[in-house]
Amino acid sequence: MCGHCDPDTTIRKCDTPRSMRWPGDGWPTSIAIFDPRASLDTLPASLNLLSILSSGQLAAGAFVRGVYTSLDGNSSSTTNGSQRHMMALTMETITTNLKKLCLELPPPGGPKANYSPLHRDGDLLYLSGHLPIKADGSMIVGVCAPASVVGSDSNFIGTDQGYEAARWCALNLLSTVNAYLSENSATSADLSNIKVVKLFGIVRSHDDFQEQHLVMNGASDLIKDVLGDSGACHARSAIGSNSLPLGIAVEVEMICKIVE
Incomplete structure (x- = not known):
């Protein structure tokens, strides 16, 4: 594996440099990564891994093209690798994606205590925990609990x-990044130059609540919907807490990278 992909995702796209991919115009410009539980018997004969290995077509460190297996065991293939090519991201695309979600980036909020919302170290941006503040200024508060209670x-x-709540946290994180880049004359980057590296979520939880990971999908899904591939392959953690500042339901931190 390339190390950039979310292990929770069955099909993962990879940003491996072109120089590390298969040579020649006939080879794809993107790759798929196999579920290790996949059976070789389910693959088309032309793409059977053993056949490729025995024919000497698989170079050291290369990946097999266009084949993936879902968690339910069904295999699929794409004969045209370009179908999985990452689309170039622009601010226009981001704005369009937000409009499709009936959202817009809110004005960035200030810190609620003695800290900075964002700290830059080289190309990495470390964002403090952001709150689930909605477009009308209200916050989503409460304790996430099992449906039975x-x-x-x-x-x-x-x-x-x-x-x-996690979705609103993610939107506010993107707003903070966008504001920082817009106001920083030292960089020509904008939100389209951002690659999300990791999300860390804290969910205010009832003692019996065990769906923190599903709550945090709200943040991951929003990031992916807005940034596309640049937001899809991030690492993530989700933990529960019996209390959070101001009674909020969720707090989310983010680490991202400026790719110019």
Whole structure:
């Protein structure tokens, strides 16, 4: 594996440099990574891994093209590698993606205590925990709880509401990055030059709540929907806590990289 891909994702796209890929015009410009549980018997004969190995077509360190296997064991293939080529990201594309979601980047919020919302170290941007502040300025508060107990206390919220909270956290993170790049004359980068490296989420949780990972999908999905491939292959952690500042339901941190 390339080390850049989310292990939770069955099909992962890779940004391996062209110089490390298969040579020749006939080879694809993108690759697929196999589920190690896949059976070789499910692959088309022309793409059978053993056949490729025995024919000497597989160079050291190369990946087999156009084949992937889903978690349910169904295999698929693409004969045209260009179908999996990453599309170039622009600010126009980002704006279009936001409009499709009926969203826009909100004004960046200031810190709620003695810290900086963003710290830059080289090409890496480290973002402090961001809150689930909605477009109207309100915050999503509450304790994420199992469905069986949500109705027993008005302070309890379900996984779906937690998911929404994580989405707002992610949108606010992107807003902070966008504002920093727009105001920093030392770089010509904008949001289209950002590659998300890692998300870290803290979910305010009931003792019996075990769906923190599903809550954090809200942040991951939003990042992917807005940034496309640049947001899709990030590392991630999700933990539960019995309390968060201001009673918020979710707090999310982010590490991203400027790629100019």
